[in-house]
Amino acid sequence: MQNSFLVSWRNITCHKKRFFFTLAALVLGVAVMTSMLISKSTFSNLIDEQEQLNAGDADFWVQSNDGTFFENDLAWLQEHEEVEEQVSLLNQKGFAEMETDHPMQSSVRFTGVSDFDNDLIKLSVSEGDVTKEGLIITENTAALFEKEIGDQISFQDMGSLEITAIVHEGSMLNSPETLESAMFQDIQVMVPLDKLQQSTGMENQISNLRFKVNEDTGEDQLLAIYQSELEGSNLFVQPIVADSQQNNDVEGLYYVFDLIAILSIFISSFIAFNMINTSIIERKREIGIMKSLGYTGGNVVGLIVKEIGFLAVIGTVVGLGLGIWFGLYFQEMLVSSIVTQNIDYDVIITGPVIISIIVGILFPFLAAAWPMYKAGKTPILKAMLGTSAAQSSFNKLNKWRIILGVVFTGIGLIDNVWAFLFLFVGLVLLFPLWVRGMQIIVRPVLTFIFRFSGKQALRSIKQFERRNANTAAMLAIGVSLALFMSAALTSLPEGMEDEIDATFGGDIIVEKETPWTDTALEVVRSLEGVENVNPYTEIPNVTWHTKSGELREFSIMSFPDISSAETFAVVEEAEGNSDHPYIYVGERALMEWGGGAGDILTLNTPAGEQNFFVKGSVQTSHNTSYVAFAEENVVKNELNWPHDYHLALDVVDEDTISAAVLALESTFGLEINRINTITLTKEQYTSGVSGMEELMQGLLLLIIAISAIGTSNTLFMNTMERVKEIGTMRAIGFTKRQVQFMIIAEGLFIGIAGVIVGVLYGILVIYLNSISADALGLLSFIIPWNSLLIAIAGGILFTLLASWLPGNSASRISIKEAISYE
Amino acid sequence: MIKVADVTKEFKNGKEVTTVLKGIDFSVKEGEFVAIMGPSGSGKSTLLQLIGGMDIPSTGRIELDGEELQTKSEKQRTIIRRKDIGFVFQNYQLLPTLTVYENITFPLHADRQKVNPDEVQELLKAVALTDYEKRFPHELSGGQQQRVAIARALIHKPAILLADEPTGNLDRERSSDILDLLSSFHQERGQTIVMVTHDMFAAGHADRIVLFKDGVIETEVQREDEDYAEFLSRFMA
Amino acid sequence: MSVKHSLLALLYERPRHGYELKTGFDELVQSMWPLNAGQVYTTLDRLERDDLIESPGNDQKDRKLYTITEKGVETLWSWLEEPVERSLLKDEFYFKYLCASHVDYEDKQQMIQAQKQTMIKDVLHLTQMKQQMNRSGNDTMRMLVEGALLHLEADIKWLDMIAKD
Structure with a gap:
């Protein structure tokens, strides 16, 4: 047994270069797959964790439609025995005592906490003790103020507080990194509640109260009890939900990760297939002899299985190491380009590594299945007497391969997200046909550059047509996907910009701490450049259940009436009527819920549990389409949300936006909670995507x-x-250089064929997506010239590099040894 | 035409050094047909490869038409080879992906020379393969393949034809065919031929036979020499 | 013995007189079989006696012409039809070898080498002849030379074989 392992090992390593390159391909394939899986798991874990931190261990929270309320309004809650723990929070704005160019830079958002030693607020500690009453700041703030644990920070009207803990940035506390960004972002700190109440004159008032109930009571029942307690008041209760979807639309990203992982392992398996297939064809005679000596088909397969085992195991082990390292690196780039802050996160390795091990070891065997089957079937006599395989197989196109290729391509043209996989399988199957076609185009080029060596190369291409076609097909798939992704990344922001223009609802959106009053609105109207002022409101934290029973949360935005709704575009409208209030739901939320237009959706609103008739599904740039819209009078009269906290402003032109923002800030100052402009929103979106674009281009170069x-x-x-x-x-007269040119020309042919067919398929896929009903018109038909150039240049350059080495070794073939071959 | 002076050739295999040629002096006149005979491993093929410029001697000189080969670069030697030398091998060495016609014209293309179709046809006729130009090597018999190889070796009108055991893979009848062909090129066109063989029947076609043994030339005989047969029989004993 | 048949063959071609038959024979065997005029005439006499040929008379120069008779033709055909058997001891060297072994001849090796040399000479001679035949286009004769060369190849191999004993 040990001996047979030795034989397999010798067999697989007898062609050192081939062994090395196949192994390298497997290693890279596994590495890319592992790193993609690690990135995906870590990233999704990171988002969930952030959301979980935000939610803490609390089960419910009570808020008011006035923004704040008196603590003793909830005195009744103290009598409920199921309440195990509670904490009150107050959010207020103020200023830190610091030297700044502009007062806005020192603006602080305080969160007053009634009890620091609780389980309901989760903070990710960097230094110090969060359970001690005092001042909690984030790492960014500590760096900005150059303070450490035990130091003091002074705030206007509040005096100095001692820093008791420093935490990582997170959704609970989150501060600007630099003074520049402090212009637009508040410094967020946590202080004792009573201190904040005193200094802001908000004695006994809080923004919300979070509490936890013991586990043996049904939460749905409790919710109904609390809702009935609060009925008719300004207060409302909501279960606390960790739902990251209103802030992040990352499914697309996950899809890309999966795609790259699949592609890389697919390509490297294919390389393994090429190698194993060749090695079996080469050893046909040997196998025939083995069989004549009494080896069964099973024995032969066993021998080859061991060989592939060596490849798979070594490739996977090395690939995993590389993949984990690369995954960590990639993850960091990803987080810094998407999250744009220093946050603390755990890397998820175990799951991805297990999947990678299974796939990494399984795929080479899958790739080898067909050649192994053939090896087991090798007839003894034919193999022993047989002529070289190259002679018998060349010059004939496999009819079935072509027919199957046409069928798969046909399926691939169907409008479906996954159909394009068939298109690519079709591409691989049809590639010998493309190679034939390419010869007509490429022949003059190669002949021109390499003269007779080029012509000779074209003949050699024919000699190993199938293997060359397969290799070029892999390149073509890489190139076409590169093109498609980069077209998507170019056209998505364009599509998104259009969508933002169409559904932002104005040029500036201002959210105030307190409701907008008529006098305040008058002041805004009188500001220079302001043309139009539309107050509206947004009910946060509206909870609901998906059809599969998961608790979810989004917000409901108000609109005056459907004819003048500027914050969304209706995609589909239900025909029917209903007694329930109408609601328009964003497409992502609708998909998550599992229902559609015309269905009844039950929501927990500030007015308690209510049913809504989903009048339509809509697209919007707000909350990444994970949001609902209801008519203003419904929101105000039926949903217990009477005040307008939001204001959408139209200004004369884009240039006045920043002037208007400054005017608003200096007029309303601390009252303003948040200002967002249409230009800023677009910028954020495109900068996120363009950061991604570079990552993608890097990854796709890796696939090439x-x-x-x-x-x-x-x-x-x-x-x-x-x-x-x-x-x-x-x-008989070829110089070394002519031989080298011949091999390079062969490589170049593979490169050019792969790139040209890849570009054609890439454009086809872009076109198919642009007319696809599934892609929602976000993708338009554009040809990404930059990426096209990168793909062409990368494809050709890489193949030139790749053919240089074999060309060199071919030119070094010893004439004497070659001609004395028997 | 060919002058080999005091040539030695060593091969290193790890630390082991084998001397294949031990001081060879040898020359070939224009229009001569020389056969080099000797048992296998006697160095006769190595000498042929040195004359063909595929390798250079360890010491000594090899002159081809007055040009010294051992001082030339690999590339220069390749260029000399493709202009002045035609090669015929024991195992034909046709390029399997090329047709008969393409195989024959290969040396011209390699040297970027124009192909004159009439000359190719003439050569095809001389080797009796007129109707085979579109065939591929694997569609031909061994003898036919060797005839293609001869045509290929002669298409560029080389000064010297080097043949390494040209009949080694063929039966007597086909051998006789090939040898007749070589003789006719020698006699009718004055082609200089150096042929390595261990077959006396093949060597009998030559004007002169050079006998190799253990890396040295043991003896040389002209066809008209009286002791031709005696040497041969001794050698073959 | 085949002089008879070769004359019949030449006469089957066309009627000839004695001298023409001699030159015809020389041409047929490429002068490799010396045949004198006397032999021709005695053979002709015997053929005429056996009614295999007859003479229709003399030509203008008064030379006796011969033609082949029906019986002659039959004899020629049946000779061509008859396969030739090979006798083991017809080869003289075989006999020499047999006798040399029998008397424990000391210079047996010398004898073998001498034979080999002769045969190599024959090979060279025949190879040259073959080249000649190639040039002159005499294919029948060339095939005979080929045959002889094949025999020689086998014979030389055999000599090598017995030389080792």
Whole structure:
């Protein structure tokens, strides 16, 4: 047994370069897959964790439609025995005592906490003790003020407080990193509640109260009890939900990660297939002899299984190491480009590594299944007497392959997200056909550059047509996906910008701490450049259940009436009528819920549990479409949300936006909770995407690089099988350079064929997506010229590099040895 | 035409050094047909490869038409080879992906020379393969393949034809065919030929036979020499 | 013995007189079989006696012409039809070898080498002849030379074989 392992090991390592390149391809494939999986799991875990931190261990919270309320309004709650723990919070704005160019830079958002030693607020501690009463700041703030634990920070009207803890940035506390960004972002700190109440003159008032109930009481029942207690008051209760979807639309990102992981392992398996297939064809005779000596088909397969086992295990182990390292690196880039803050997160490795091990070991075997089957079936006599395989198989296109290819391509043209996978399988199957076509186009080029060597290369291409076609197909898939993704990344922001223009609802949105009054609105109207002023409101934390029973949360925005709704665009409207209030729901929320237009949706609103008739599904730039819209009178009269905290402003033109923002800030100062402009929103979106674009281009270059390894490997095999021929060519007059050019020309052919077909398929996929009903018109038909150039240049450059090495080794083939081959 | 002076050739295999040629002096006149005979491993093929510029001697000189080969770069030697030398091998060494016609014209293309179709046809006729130009090597018999190889070796009108065991893979009848062909090129066109063989029947076609043994030339005989047969029989004993 | 048949063959071609038959024969065997005029005439006499040929008379130069008779034709055909058997001891060297072994001849090796040399000479001679035949286009003769060369190849191999004993 040990002996047979040795034989397998010798077999697989006898062609060192081939072994090395195949292994390299597997390693890279596994590495890319592992890193993608790690990134995906870590990232989704990070988002969930942030949300979980925000929610803490609390089960419910009570808020008021006035913003704040008196603590003793909830005195009744103290009598409920199921309440185990509670904490009151007050949010107020103020200023820190610090030297700044502009007062806005020192603006602080305080969160007053009634009890520091609680389980209901989760903070991720960097230093100090969060359970001690005092001042809690974030790492950014500590850096900004250059303070440490035990130091003091002074605030206007409040005096100095001692820093008791420093925490990582998170959704609970989150501060600007620099003074520049402090212009637009508050410094967020946590202080004792009573201190804040005193200094702001809000004695006994709080913004919300969070509490936890013991576990043996049904939460739904409790919610109903609390809702009935609060009925008719300004207060309302909501279960606390960790739902990150209104802030993040990351499914697209996950999809891209999956795609790259699948693609990389697919390409590297294909390289393994090429190698195993070749090695089995080469050893046909040997296998025939083994069988004649009494080896069964099973024995032969067993021998090969061990060989693949070596490849798979070594490739996976090394690939995992590399992948984890790369995953960590990639993860950091990803977090810094998307989250834009220093946050603390756990890296998820175990799950991805297990999946990678399984896939990394399984895929080479899957790739080898067909060649192994053939090896087991090798007839003894035919193999022992057989002529070289190259002669028998060349010049004939496999009819079934082409038919199957056409069928798969046909399926691929169907409008479905997953159909394009069929398109690519079709591409691989049809590739020999494309190779034939390419020869007509590429022939003059290669002949022109490499003269006779080029012509000779085209003949060699035919000799190993199938293997060359497969290799070029891998490159083509890489290139076409590169194009598609970059088209998507270019056209998504454009589509998004259009959508923001269409549904932002104005040029500036201002959210105030207190409701907008008529006098305040008059003041705004009188500001220079302001044309139009539309107050509206947004009910936060409206909870509901998905059809599968998960608790979810979004907000409801008000609109005056459907004919003048500027914050969304209706995609689909239900025909029917209903006694329930109408509601328009964003598409992502609708998808998460599992229902559609015309269904009844039950929501927990500030007015308690209510049913709504989903009048339509809509697209909007607000909350990444994870939001609902209701008519103003419904919100105010039926949902117990009478005040307008939001204001949408139209200004004369884009240039006046920043002037108007400054005017608003200096007029209302601390009262303003948040200002957002249409330009800022667009900028945020595009900068997020463009950061992604570079990452994607890097990854796709990596995929082209893996394909290039495949090209190298293929060329090595091609030359190995032609040692005799190449020696002859040298003997009868080819110089070393001519031989090298010939091999490089072969590689170049694979490169050009792969790139051209890849570009054509890429454009086809972009086109299919632009007319697709599924992609919601976000993707328009554009050709990403930059990426096209990168793909073409990268594809050709990488294949040139990849063919240089085999070309070199072919030119070094010894004439003497080659011609004395028997 | 060919002058080999005091040539030695060593091969290193790890630490082991084998001397294949031990001081060879040898020359070939224009229009001569020389056969080099000797048992396998006697160095005769190595000498042929040195004359063909595929390798350089460890010491000594090799002159081809007055040009010294051992001082030339690999590339220069390749260029000399493709202009002045035609090669015929024991195992034909045709390029399997090329047709007969393409195989024959390969040396011209490699040297970027124009192909004159009439000359190719003439050569095809001379090797009796007129109707085979579109065939691929694997569609031909061994003898036919070797005839293609001869045509390929002669298409660029080389000064010297080097043949390494050209009949080694063929039966007597086909061998005789090939040898007749070589003889006719020699006699009718004055082609200089150096042929390595261990077959006396093949060597009998040559004007001169050079006998190799253990890396040295043991003896040389002209066809008209009286002791031709005696040497041969001794050698073959 | 085949002089008879070769004359029949030449006469089957066309009627000839004695001298023409001699030159015809020389041409047929490429002068490799010396045949004198006397042999021709005695053979002709015997053929005429056996009614295999007859003479229709003399030509203008008064030379006796011969033609083949029906019986002659039959004899020629049946000769061509008859396969030739090979006798083991017809080869003289075989006999020499047999006798040399029998008397424990000391210079047996010398004898073998001498034979080999002769045969190599024959090979070279025949190879040259073959080249000649190639040039002159005499295919029948060339095939005979090929045959002889094949025999020689086998014979030389055999000599090598017995030389080792």
